[in-house]
Amino acid sequence: MKIEKSSLYAIFSSIIVCIFSLIILPLYTEGDQQFYKKFYEGCLDDYLILNQQFLCYQSTVGSQEPIYFILAKLASIFLNKDVFISLSNAILTFFLIKVILKYYQRDYSRFFFILLFLTNFYFLVILFSAERLKFSLFFLVLSFLFYGYKNLLFLFFSLFTHIQSVFLLASYFVFQVFNNENSFLKKTLLIFGFIFMFTCVFFILNTHFEAKFLAFYGATAEEDKGFVGVLKTSFLIILGCISVRKIAPFIFGLPIILSSFLLGPARLVMLAFILYLCTILYYKGKMDVALFIVMLYFSFKSIEFVSNILKYGSGFL
Numbered sequence: 614m615k616i617e618k619s620s621l622y623a624i625f626s627s628i629i630v631c632i633f634s635l636i637i638l639p640l641y642t643e644g645d646q647q648f649y650k651k652f653y654e655g656c657l658d659d660y661l662i663l664n665q666q667f668l669c670y671q672s673t674v675g676s677q678e679p680i681y682f683i684l685a686k687l688a689s690i691f692l693n694k695d696v697f698i699s700l701s702n703a704i705l706t707f708f709l710i711k712v713i714l715k716y717y718q719r720d721y722s723r724f725f726f727i728l729l730f731l732t733n734f735y736f737l738v739i740l741f742s743a744e745r746l747k748f749s750l751f752f753l754v755l756s757f758l759f760y761g762y763k764n765l766l767f768l769f770f771s772l773f774t775h776i777q778s779v780f781l782l783a784s785y786f787v788f789q790v791f792n793n794e795n796s797f798l799k800k801t802l803l804i805f806g807f808i809f810m811f812t813c814v815f816f817i818l819n820t821h822f823e824a825k826f827l828a829f830y831g832a833t834a835e836e837d838k839g840f841v842g843v844l845k846t847s848f849l850i851i852l853g854c855i856s857v858r859k860i861a862p863f864i865f866g867l868p869i870i871l872s873s874f875l876l877g878p879a880r881l882v883m884l885a886f887i888l889y890l891c892t893i894l895y896y897k898g899k900m901d902v903a904l905f906i907v908m909l910y911f912s913f914k915s916i917e918f919v920s921n922i923l924k925y926g927s928g929f930l
Contacts, residue, residue: 619714622723623707626731631703634740637919638695641741643927648674649744653685653694674745677818680752680774681745702740705751706731712757718898726900729908734915735883742928749775753782765806772814779811780884783868791864845878846870849885849907853892856903862892886911 642650656669670682688697710727717723730736739747749771756767771778786807790800850866863870866888873881886907893904900908918928 619711622714622727623710626710626727627703627707629731630706630740631699634699634702635695637741637922638698641922641926641928643925644929645742645744646927650694653689653697657686657689676745677820678745678773678775680770681748684748698744701747701751705739705747705754708751708754708758712754713894716894716898720899722900726908729900729905729912732912732915733908734911734918735886737915737918738883738928741922745775746777749778753778765810769810769813772810773818776814776818777880777884779814780869780872780881781887782810783807784865784884784888787868788861788865791861840874842873842876842878842881843870846873846881846885849882849889850892852903852907853889856893856901857896859896862888865892 652670652673656666656673658666661669666686667679667682671677676682685697692700710730713727713730714723717726739750752767752771752774756764756771759767768782772782786803789795789803795803847863847866847870850863850870853862853866854860866885869881869884869888878885889907890904893901921928921930
């Protein structure tokens with residue numbers, strides 16, 4: 614049976630990521646990882662009932678989003694945390710490469726793009742630091758591979774894994790509404806669907822939503838709020854507009870750009886980068902010169918991130 618080249622790329626990439634994760638994760642002991650390790654090793658003991666375990670999860674990780682808790686609970690029966698996350702990284706990588714190559718043209722630059730992607734600073738942050746966002750992104754990627762109720766189900770899972778994914782989902786729904794290929798009826802259903810989805814999440818996680826908003830707002834330096842935050846966040850999105858010569862990416866990015874006015878760029882620039890990457894691949898089908906320079910920059914930036922893990926046990930100092 615012949616295996617597609619895209620599958621070979623995905624399999625090979627996932628194996629590399631899994632091995633690299635098994636090496637790096639035991640060394641990442643500080644930062645957010647100390648809380649995730651404490652939760653995984655201390656909150657899921659059998660002597661605690663399920664409700665107590667979830668309360669421990671809330672107090673340790675500072676989250677009420679249930680999907681990550683459920684996944685960790687199931688995985689803890691069979692795997693230690695580093696193996697669980699390494700396998701999760703490998704699976705995420707496999708599906709990410711599959712989705713990327715679904716839109717990337719059969720071009721000689723595919724190999725170089727994948728190499729730059731696997732060494733990208735933000736990709737490594739998702740693998741080793743942003744744990745709940747990793748699983749949220751995983752479900753978001755799966756939603757692109759399925760249609761109908763499965764698509765909506767994975768979008769719900771994404772939101773209930775990390776509330777920050779609401780910004781990417783908002784951009785996705787804006788894109789669908791402005792997509793001329795969609796009928797008026799579909800656009801109307803999409804608008805009401807997003808409102809319904811967001812309302813459900815906000816109703817269930819309203820306390821967590823409010824706490825996260827206040828935490829992000831309070832943690833943002835005053836000099837990064839307002840128009841400064843907007844400028845920093847919108848840079849890559851505007852670069853995407855220039856590259857594809859369309860205003861549409863800016864419209865799709867408005868939820869992220871406007872949110873940065875209050876929350877600052879720190880937690881939203883990564884989402885802006887993801888949107889920029891999607892813009893280039895969707896409209897151009899391959900890496901252009903600007904994207905190559907951006908990818909090269911973030912690959913060099915990842916060297917310091919990995920070096921910090923090796924020296925200090927955390928990618929961020």
